[in-house]
Amino acid sequence: MTVMEQRGAYRPAPPPAWRPRTDPAPLLPDPEPYRVLGTGAAADADPGLLRTLYARLVTGRRYNAQATALTKQGRLAVYPSSTGQEACEIAAALALEDRDWLFPSYRDTLAVVARGVDPVQALTLLRGDWHTGYDPYEHRVAPLSTPLATQLPHAVGLAHAARLTGDDVVALAMVGDGGTSEGDFHEALNFAAVQRAPVVFLVQNNGFAISVPLAKQTAAPSLAHKAVGYGMPGRLVDGNDAVAVHQVLSDAVRHARAGGGPTLVEAITYRIEAHTNADDATRYRGDEEVAAWRRHDPIDLLERELTARGLLDEEGVRAAREDAETMAADLRARMNQDPELDPMDLFAHVYAEPTPQLLEQRAQLRAELAAEAEGAQR
Amino acid sequence: MTVMEQRGAYRPAPPPAWRPRTDPAPLLPDPEPYRVLGTGAAADADPGLLRTLYARLVTGRRYNAQATALTKQGRLAVYPSSTGQEACEIAAALALEDRDWLFPSYRDTLAVVARGVDPVQALTLLRGDWHTGYDPYEHRVAPLSTPLATQLPHAVGLAHAARLTGDDVVALAMVGDGGTSEGDFHEALNFAAVQRAPVVFLVQNNGFAISVPLAKQTAAPSLAHKAVGYGMPGRLVDGNDAVAVHQVLSDAVRHARAGGGPTLVEAITYRIEAHTNADDATRYRGDEEVAAWRRHDPIDLLERELTARGLLDEEGVRAAREDAETMAADLRARMNQDPELDPMDLFAHVYAEPTPQLLEQRAQLRAELAAEAEGAQR
Amino acid sequence: MTTVATRPATMAGALTRALRDAMAADPAVHVLGEDVGTLGGVFRITDGLAKEFGEDRCTDTPLAEAGILGTAVGMAMYGLRPVVEMQFDAFAYPAFEQLVSHVAKTRNRTRGAMSLPLTIRVPYGGGIGGVEHHSDSSEAYYLATPGLHVVTPATVADAYGLLRAAIASDDPVVFLEPKRLYWSKDAWNPEEPAPVEPLGRAVVRRSGRSATLITYGPSVPVCLEAAEAARAEGWDLEVVDLRSLVPFDDETVCASVRRTGRAIVVHESGSFGGPGGEIAARVTERCFHHLEAPVLRVAGFDVPYPPPMLERYHLPGVDRILDAVGRLQWEAGS
């Protein structure tokens, strides 16, 4: 049986016999975002998971702060902080198995690091060094994607290829609320549903696309409602509730792995800082809005739960912060070393074999550099 | 108040206060396509409308047949027939006022003619003559669009502009089931909903995109279900029921005109003939399927209703067919005259003023033609 | 002769002023794009327009470039004059089909019945330390597309004058804004901005007798600098700023090359298939017997735009231009 034949075929017979083959009801998101922390369900959450999430989120936030500081010192070209969104970033990445793939956008450095990529390598691009700092195959993390939503069809294609190859691999593709307006979002989700590709799409709805608030981006009841138009389930989750994100993503990953096809998850969260260090958020939003979201902080939510259940004390908090400081110090130290780039590498990876035209240009640059060096010596 | 402020704003407050601002329920299509003919509701249908639709559909079908015949005689470069889809084409166009705009695709010649465009001019493109045969402003019909779904954002922009200008104008944009997979479909519908532009999107779901059946195009419960993801109502209608199409479209147009924003209508129909005269449909579908749809023929459905209500007799049928033959004879006669094209017109409408470069090229062609003429004389 | 004092202004400021003046002069002019409203654009070029003219005249759109351009096409069909902002060069690519299949062709498709007076502003080029996809020189794509005008300013005054002319044009104009010149300053009198002259005129920025540097946009200041440096080597270089790639000012360019007998085309865009090939070819076709040496090209390398830390090796700079001048076969010609 081909992949195509496995789908529930939608091909209307002539009216009046017509009937939709998929029941839309199960595809629709619940009216309220799914939450665990602060609800009765939190009691069932595994203590180990809670502790891990807590430690990782604390480190993640510190990473964001350190990276932003590095932009001020000219050590990073740009940094899009995910402060406030750490629960989405980290809980989502932790829902994957090692053999799975992550397709991050430019804001998802934390998710990339959560996959095991070296924190410095994860910043290579944003540092102004080579475009992708890590080998995508090592931790199965695609390059950070800057052109919005363009990574989504890649995730679909990779998941589809893995399935055709008989491999048990799921792809998690991340995109922002603004990115859902791009044609590539639409095309990717449609392909995924038609091919029943094992992909999970995670939209981090952080309220803004740079300065543009969600209300100018969509008139939909929620972004998760888009799922029904592709024939896949749409799920809404409180993106600041790390346990809820982990559960919803784990479910979706399991569903995909079992051959159930893709899921669209919308995580409601908030971008606490400006779009990047280069942005001035005061131009388009007020302090109260930010303050309201600070009161719904992903780390606080975890901390309260852990404390209430006696899983965390002051000592534990201190330890987590210390670990974060250690990471930050290491990051700082290593980012303060100038990377060594070889200008001749401009020509190294354009093609497997440089064209004769590139060989000529390489020779030209080599001569220029030699002349420069000579000039400098004189 | 700006257009933006009129929208029902969707901007989630922080969970747990979060609540979708649009209720999705009214946006969802009914499970069954809307039908009138053959149901009790048919009794309420206006006799004048029934008669008009009947006469137009009969003529429309004859037009399709004549145009297809003209391809065989080399008088048309290509013709995508809408046989079987006449109800969609014509009832939709008739739902518009004169001041409204139609944005047709390559298959929608019948809708173009229904707007008042001269039947021969409507075929200029397909004849191999200039790309658009009619002045779009005369009957407010945009050029037939060949690149799929690209006309949809144009319809949105025009409707938006009309609204900003204070004009009471609705745009109807037509697209095929296959075209809904294109990114432009997504982007157009999203814009329309955000701007509450007075547009109606009509998807003629004729079961195929050339050879690709709907099940390989989408896994959605229906194409109309896509509407909810944009925050606009989705409506399903039996596309072979001209009265139902007319009602649903008229409703949607009224809704748009009243400032209610866009609607997505999916009309379930069937392409009885091959994709175009150049296509061989036997390669991808069986005769039984076509036969089943022939039993649900849009003209038959009307004829049965009209006859049952005593609004049509044999004489009426004969008269309608005669009118259709008159139209066909006129079309044939005029299409058999060779159009006169001036090669120098290659350069006439590239820019308002030809560039110096084009003037050079025009001089070159003029010299070539002169030399050719001279050579022919000798 | 004017008595009003000119004062230094930035190219960014001149562009903002051009938009404002165009909007004030003609209610049909509408600005739309990502972040152009409240924020005033990521480069602040549309700063203040939403406030002054309302959000219906300067509109934040959803994030979808094909949708933005397609919507603008529809608006233009209805008689408006949309000015679209693409946030960065590489982010105009999603709109490519709309650009090529509709924007460029609608007048032709309708035999002149429907014109599309729309301006597409594209910040382009490198030199700003931008990470990948933020520094492309995409002009080659546009100039190979009949039906588009392609324009790019190199000075503050031209930024104003050319943008006004672009908006006034009844045809679509791709208006390429050299990012790294946004904050460059010239003496400019914003009280008496330059009159709008028709598109398509190149200008000689520096007269010289030894050879002609043919250039545009971000490379104009580089060429002027190179011309200064060349004096030390005894070369007196002429610098032609094209300003408009389509239409192309063959007259001004060829007059210069016929005078100097030698020419180099300088641009940031890659060499292979880039504008330089076209320019070199057409100059050679027209001035063959005046040429003492082949028309050379100094351009970016034919590689994806490099990371910020390497961009200085990629961008054509003064040294690379002087090297090329040195290769202009001075012995043979002298």
Place this chain on the structure above:
Amino acid sequence: MTTVATRPATMAGALTRALRDAMAADPAVHVLGEDVGTLGGVFRITDGLAKEFGEDRCTDTPLAEAGILGTAVGMAMYGLRPVVEMQFDAFAYPAFEQLVSHVAKTRNRTRGAMSLPLTIRVPYGGGIGGVEHHSDSSEAYYLATPGLHVVTPATVADAYGLLRAAIASDDPVVFLEPKRLYWSKDAWNPEEPAPVEPLGRAVVRRSGRSATLITYGPSVPVCLEAAEAARAEGWDLEVVDLRSLVPFDDETVCASVRRTGRAIVVHESGSFGGPGGEIAARVTERCFHHLEAPVLRVAGFDVPYPPPMLERYHLPGVDRILDAVGRLQWEAGS
């Protein structure tokens, strides 16, 4: 020396055969696109592949070109070798962002860690009486995009050999298929198809001493015809078929031009910003002192592709080529 008889085959047949042989040889080769499965493609190039290899190897996709190409990128990332069919030249434009920002750049972005061995087949060019958007010559866009190979066959044997080479390449190849040559026939032995040679080699299709016609794809037969016709006027023309635009075979082209001293580039694509400018410029840079006349260009006009009834006036034909040959300043050089 082979004893197996060759028999006439069409270019379309050779392309189908190349796909089939590639799929049989390597299970990683997957074909995807609109109508490529059950129908076998609108030009029937993929005819029979879904039947022979299953729908998972030759897959009808939803109608969305960016999605198709983007999916293929993901498949290639996982180690497959996708062969994508774009239905017509102009319908590849929606995939432009994926092409430029990912297909062309992924190897570079990942410093060689991730290669994208994918082939993008694009039927291109005019002369088939197609209505608008069905006859574009879009090669200028591709050759200005570093990271892509751009290849186009002019003969039946090359259609096979180049397509096999494209699929075997570890880099993305835009494979341009001249629509109007699909049904052209050559003697070709499908039992012994040509070995796969590396991309990037031009070939001299006809030797001559008076001047070189540099051409590719659909214009190759036109140039050969022009060369025959030119004999009557006393000109002995050489015809070089480029076959690959990227990489470009400077060696073969320049060797020819140095021999003949005169050259004309011939292609259907528009002239302004088209491939001819690049070719003329690089030939001139390299062969300046061998040239008796400027390298001329014979190309389509710089207009949107005209309607079928006018296309014969647009396409460069024998007469237009002979006119250009006549302008090669024979007096000066002889």
